[in-house]
Amino acid sequence: MFSLCSFNSRKRASSTSIAAWLMQNLVLCVFVMSVAHGQVRYSIPEEMTKGSLVGNIVQDLGLDIKRLKSGRARIFTEDSREYIGLNVDKGTLIVKERIDREELCGNKSPCSLHFQIILDHPMELHRIDVEILDINDNYPLFRKKDVNFQISESAIPGARYSLESAKDPDVGPNSLQTYKLNPSDHFTLKSLSRPDGTKYIEMVLQTPLDREKESEHKLILTAYDGGNPPKSGVIKINIIVLDANDNAPSFTQSVYRVSLPENTPLGFLIITVSATDADEGTNGDIQYSFSQSSHSVSIIFDIDPSNGEIVVKGHLDFEISKYHELDIEATDKGGLTDTCKVLVEMTDVNDNAPVISLMSFSNSIPEDASPDTVIAMVNVKDVDTERNGQVKCSIAPHLPFKIKSSATNFYSLTTDQLLDREKISEYNITITATDEGSPSFSTNKTLNLKISDINDNAPAFQRQSYTAYVMENNSPGVSVLSVKAHDKDSGNNARVSYFLEDIFLNGISASTYVSVNADSGEIIAVRSFDYEQTKEFCIRVKAQDGGSPPLSSNVSVKIIIQDQNDNAPQVLYPVQSGGSVVAEIVPRSADVGYLVTKVVAVDVDSGQNAWLSYKLQKATDRALFEVGLQNGEIRTVRQVTDKDAVKQRLTVVVEDNGQPSRSATVNVNVALADSFPEVLSEFTDFTHDKEYNDNLTFYLVLALAVVSFLFIVSIIAILSVKCYRWRRERMFYKSGANLPVIPYYPPLYADVGGTGTLQHVYNYDVCRTTDSRKSDLKYVRPCSESVISLGTSGTQTLTHAQREKLDSDDSFDKVFANFFISK
DSSP states (O other), X not given: OXXXXXXXXXXXXXXXXXXXXXXXXXXXXEEEEOXXXXXEEXXXXXXXOTTOEEEEHHHHHTOOHHHHHHTTOEEEESSSOOSEEEETTTTEEEEOSOOOHHHHHTTOSSEEEXXXXXXXXXXXEEEEEEEEEOOSOOOOBOXXXXXXXXXXXXXXXXXXXXXXXXXXXXXXXXXXXXXXXXXXXXXXXXXXXXXXXXEEEEEEEOSOOXXXXXXXXXXEEEEEESOSSOOEXXXXXXXXXXXXXXXXXXXXXXXXXXXXXXXXXXXXXXXXXXXXXSXXXXXXXXXXXXXXXXXXXXXXXXXXXXXXXXXXXSOOOTXXXXXXXXXEEEEETTSOEEEEEEEEEEEOOSOOOOEEEEEEEOSEEETTOOTTOEEEEEEEEOOSOGGGGOEEEEOOTTSSEEEXXXXXXXXXXXXXXXXXXXXXXXXXXXXXXXXXXXXXXEEEEEEEEXXXXXXXXXXXXXXXXXXXXXXXXXXXXXXXXXXXXXXXXXXXXXXXXXXXOOOEETTEEGGGTEEEOTTTOXXXXXXXXXXXXXXXXXXXXXXXXXXXXXXXXXXXXXXXXXXXXXXXXXEEESOOXXXXXXXXXXXXXXXXXXXEEEOEEEOSSOGGGGOEEEEEEEXXXXXXXXXXXXXXXXXXXXXXXXXXXXXXXXXXXXXXXSSSOOEXXXXXEEEEOSSHHHHHHHHHHHHHTSSOOTTHHHHHHHHHHHHXXXXXXXXXXXXXXXXXXXXXXXXXXXXXXXXXXXXXXXXXXOOOOOOBOOOTTEEEEEEOOSSGGGOEEEEEEEOSSOSOEEETTEEEOOOHHHHHHHHTOGGGSSOOOEEOBOO
C-alpha cells in the first residue's frame, strides 16, 4: 500500500517570512504508500521553518505511540546532518533544520532526503523519503553590475555585441526564462544557443548612432525567472559613442547683449561667448577671434581664443561712444567656422563733475541795491546723462543772496535783502553745482563781490559829550581838546571835517573864545581866559562828512577854566585911602581878648588860592595885640595899662595859599583912650605919619563940617543900639560937655570867616566859619555902590539894608565909633 502526500507551495522572497506564507498558502497533499516493508514518501517545500510538520508517521506506518516509545524509535541518516526530526510523543516528523534546496542539491532535480526509522523490541526498519520541492527564492543574477561598450558613430546597423547571461539557481519554472532591454531605440536582443545547449544573448545595432545628438547611451538589461510573481535581475550597459568630425562649430547665441558701465576697470570680464562643436576631441577644439570688421574694437576689448572670454582692454567713455559692436568667429581644427555678434551697450556713470561757466558778473554793487538785483549769470553743464547730468545750484544759506534758475542750465545770482557795507564790505560767494548722481559730484566757483559805499552814515563822535580843562591866563593858540568823530562809510563819504557852531556866549560869539581845526578836530583857544570873569562855557562842534549830500552830527564840549593864583588878596576893612585915616578906639579898661577890630579881606581866586591867613607883621607894642590866623580878628593879649601909648599902629599881612602865594598889607590905627579928647589930642600925630600933607587945612575944615552933620544922626542911632544891648555891653561911652561934635559910625566890617573880597562893584554872600579855609563865597549880583568908600571929600555911609545885615551879625555885638578925620 502506497501513501503519497504531495505538497505544492510558494515561498516569499524573504526566508524569514516562510512560516507565515506556509500558513496562508500551503496546500499539503501527502500520499502515503504502505508497503509490506514499511516505506513512506513525503514531499515538502524548501525553506520551511523549524518545527514545521512533515508527516504523521504513526498513522502512515500503522504504529501507535506506545510502540514508538517502547521501541525507542529514532532516525538514522547516512549523513551526519539531520534535517528531519522525530517527535516520539506525537508520532510526527518535523523540520529540524532549515532546508535550502539549492544548497542541498544545486541544479539536481528531483531533490530528496533519505533516512530510516529504527524500532527495537522487535527491531523494525522503516525507510522514509522526503522530497524537497523548489520555491522561487532566488533572483536572476548577473556577474557584473555594469558593462561598457565603445561604439563609433559611424557603425552600421546590424552590428552585434555579446552580452553576459544571468544565473538563477532555482529550477524548473522558477529558473531564468526571459531578457528585456530598455530602451530599445537603437539596439535589440537576440537569444542564441551554443553547441553544448547553453543559451546566450547578443545586442544588435538597429539604427545609426549620432554622437553629437547622444554621445552616450545607458541601457538596462533585465533578466526574469518563471516564478509567480517573477523575480528579476538587472545589469547596466554603458555605450560610449565615439566621435567623427562631421559637425561645424555653433554659437549658443547668434547675438549677445551686454550692458557695461563706462567706469569698468581694465581686465574686467564682460562676457563669455560660447560655441559648441558636436564633435569631440580634436574635432571639437574651437578657437575664438574678432572678425576683420571688428578690428577697431580690438583696441578697447580683448578675447581669449581658447575660452571666448571678452575683457576690457582700453578706456571706456560713455560720452565718446554709447555702443560697441563686436563680431566674433569660432573656428574648429577642421576649418569649419561660425560667427556671432556681441552688442555692448554702455551705461553712464557719474564720472563727470558739473562745469560752471560765468556768463556775466558785476564785481561791485552799491549797498543800497534793491532786492532781486542781478549780480551774475552762470551756465551749468554736466556731460553725463539722465540723473547724472541733472544739476542743481546753491549758495551758502546765511548769505544775503539767492540763486534761481532762469532757464534750463542757466542760473541768476541776485540779492535777497538789503546790504550794509559798514557791516560787511566784501562777500566771497561760492556757487556750488551738484549733480544728482550716486555718488554725486559737485563743482564750486567763488565770486568776490565788493559792496560799494553810499553816504548812509553820519559821523559819530567817540563820546556823547566832552569836557576840557584849561588853566586861566593861557596863551592864545593853545590846544584845549581834540574831538574825534568816526564815519562808518568809506572814501569821501568817511572824510570828516569839523566846524564850530556859531553860538553866543554872554552875548559874544563862541568863535571869539575858541576855534576848531577842520581836519583834526583840535579845539584851540583864541584868547587868554580869566577864571574870575568866566569859569566855564559850552560850545558845540559839528562833524560833517564829504558825502553828497553831506551828513553831520554835533557834540557838546564843556570847557572849564581852572583857576591860577593871579590875584592878591583885597582888604575890605579897614579901608585904606590916601585921604582918610581910620582909627579903632580901645578903652583902657578893655579885658584880655578884647576884640579891637577885624581885618576883612577876600581873594577873587578860588580853591586854595583863596584860602587866606592873617599875620601881624609889625606893631607899636607886639605884646599887646594878636591877629587870628584864620579870621583876621585883632584882639588884646593883655590888660591895657596907663603906660601904654595912646597911639598904636599895627601892620597886618593877608596872605593866600597859592603857589607862589600873594599877599596884601593893611595898617590898623588903634587909639588907647577912654574919652574923645584924648583921641583928639593924639589924632594929629597920626596924620604926621602919612604921606598926605597937601591942603591939610582944607580937608580938615571940610571933614569937620561933614562929620558934624553926621554925628548928630549917628549919636541918635548909637544911643538906641546901646539901650537895646545895654546888658551885653562891656564898654560905655562917655562924653564931656565941652567935647566938640565929632560924628562917628560903626565899623563897616562883618565878623566872618571869609577868605577875601571882590571889587567894589560886586556883592557877595559870605558863609562864615571860624576857619577861613572852610568859608564859602557866593557871587550874587553887581552893585552900583561899594561897601565902604572914603575919599578926601568925606565919607559915604552904608545903605540901610547893609546896616541891618551888619546889625544881625553876632560878631558885631560890640560896635565902636570910628572917627573919620580929614586933614
